[in-house]
Amino acid sequence: MPSPKGDGTFKIPMPSIETPRFKFGEKQQGGMGQGDGGQGDPVDGQQGEDGQPGEGEAGDKEGNKELEVDLTLEELASILGEELSLPNIEPKGKKSLESTTNKYTSIGMNGPDSLKHFKRSYREALKRQMATGTYDAKNPIIVPIKSDMRFRSSQQKVENENSAVVIYMMDVSGSMGDEQKEIVRTESFWINLWLKSQYKDIEIRYIIHDATAKEVDEETFFRTRESGGTLISSALKLCKEIIDADYNPNDWNIYPFHFSDGDNWSTDDTKLCLELLDEHIIPASNLFCYGQVESRYGSGQFYKDLHGKYGDDNDRVTLSKIKNKDAILDSIKEFLGKGK
């Protein structure tokens, strides 16, 4: 799966195994090239920053060849869509907004003077005069009459506007390590990418929580490391508040994603969570997704609780366990495979 490098290029891992053979070490060997430059000038694009050649283990291990490609986000989204055979999302039926815009793209016979098209009117007048023989090349005076007048006229275009909001919630309690966060980051990147390709307008909000929840910007979302206990309900409560305040479910396609390692402080809190989900969040959203990242400390209880309640086949709730980086693709497919 490609991973973004941040400068518009993506790295595509190319797993490979190189058969061990007697071969030359690379450093001493150097090489040859063509181009400008004097002695001591670097040969561009070479290793050095990343990857020390010749230090890897031979044989049984995965090679780390990588390709770098320039791709636009749309291309990437369509590759992703194809790869996972993701269905296109049907925006909520009536709830998508219709907006009409006027575009002045054609010409009509009547209209206000302010929209008069002088050149076209003049041309009509000239045509008429030549046809009727009243045009005199020596004294080229053109007198338009009412039927010569032409006006710019507008055409109405109906555009569907659908807007979506993605609300990411992440557990940042002590048990979520860097690896777990990296997984969430990668996964949310791909989810954003896909949803962006599906909706014209998309807003993304981020919530982090341990025992209390707060809304943060993207940067903080992925960087913060806190410790302490976990009250999942705090995040869901905040999520509900955000929805109530800013996003009317009738106008918005709402996607709450929650990532955690599945540890919740108490069963009471879990009960509260389920209540919040049932009564507020799930009815308001297109799809509620819960991704459980496996960590050494997490018990994974929350997944079991949710699973017990919503089961595998719920239309509005998707649960996914993400074991490690390799499982990201599958989990994205689980989240977005329903076309909601």
Next chain:
Amino acid sequence: MERTRPIDGELARLREEIEGYAKEFGLDYHPVVFEVCDYDTINILAAQGGFPTRYPHWRFGMDYDQLSKGYAYGLQKIYEMVVNTNPCYAYLLNANHLVDQKIVMAHVFGHADFFKNNAWFASTDRNMMSVMANHGTKIRRYMEKYGQDKVEDFIDKVLSLENLIDPAALFETPDVQRNRAKLLSESKTQGSEGEDMNDGRSNALRSFMRSKARDEQEHGPVKSRQDDEPVQQDKLDVSISRRDIMRYLLEYAPVKEWEADIIGILREEAYYFLPQRMTKIMNEGWASYWHSTIMTTRALRPSEIIDFADHHAGVMAMSRQRLNPYKIGIELYRDIEYRWNTGRFGKEWQDCDNLYEKENWHIETNLGRQKIFDVRKSHNDVTFIDEFLTPDFCERQGIFTYKYNPRTGRNEIDSREFSEIKSKLLSSLTNFGQPVIEVESGNYKNRGELLLRHIHMGVDLDMNFAKETLKNIHAIWKRPVNILTTQEDQGVNLVFDGREYKSTTL
């Protein structure tokens, strides 16, 4: 894999046209069969070295995966593929533009001419399509019989040896081979086996069976030798090149018959591909020279010029990291043609040290075309560079050498000196770019250990790879395997005894 299909319609017409030009220019080749296929099929074929049927092995799948990823992300595309057989098979990509197809066809006729005429290809088996398919069948049968994992595992091991072959063996004419066989049977056996073994088994296996038979005659059939230990004698056999380690192991390692057959099969395939590895610059240069010549002087329509220029420039792109064999090749042929057209060769030219005179040297010799035809016949990359690379040429092409600088941690331009460039280029091409490894003894320390020697020519071996390789050779030889090499100017003997590595400095 979808089937490839023969060309028809417009393509067939183009082929007629291009072939006409190729003949007109005097290219001489085995018949060429063009087939059209889609990108996926061409990726599969390319992963298998151009052959539709090979033995099953995971690395073909790995190569395919890389090719198709590269294609999916728009990084690379295989335009053309041509196989050295008789008839010569060439694949065209169905999605290519007609101009591209023309270029490819012209290019292919260049390759086909090279395959037929270059001396290093003289001994390649032109029926390789069927030979490869037979190899596939045999190995699949072994898999059924002995288990897929076991066979595949053994192939993995043998692939470690693939570059341990001797380019000189390419010039073994049937005569030489016959003589050697005679020598073998005279010196070691009295019987006349061999006649009855003419049954489609690989040559190598036949010879292996001969050596088995030989052992049996020497030591009596029953306890000739245990299958798990090599023959205890110093087996430096004059008739086997010390560099043909694949063959050496085939003859002397304690392997089972099917294992020997697999070594033989892989060895045969390695030798088949060897000439192509030895003539990369010449071969690609020759084909490029001809697609360029045919297109620009004959086949190109005015409307196609931009596309042609674009494509051609893409193929000829120079890089700062490595020399592009297409570019170096075509430019060298052009340089030779120019020099032999204008009399810039021979004693008089060499001896002239008047720069002004040299600059304006022009004698209407017009031998250029003839000369490059001769060159493509008798040279390989090493001799080609050795004889025709000139200081002038290097300067015009902006060639430099670079070196890794441990202080800055990057590769830096090292030199633009002609002698440096030439020696570096030659050493990178020597022994088809692979380290030269020889068998020193098959009974080292009188303990049946295998001793290999790396002929050090300035560049150390990659030790991590060397270790893994020793492990794989050990799995075949079954006794400790040593290699003598040099690391950072210090002689080293690295040995793997089945459990651990020991490295002693000399």
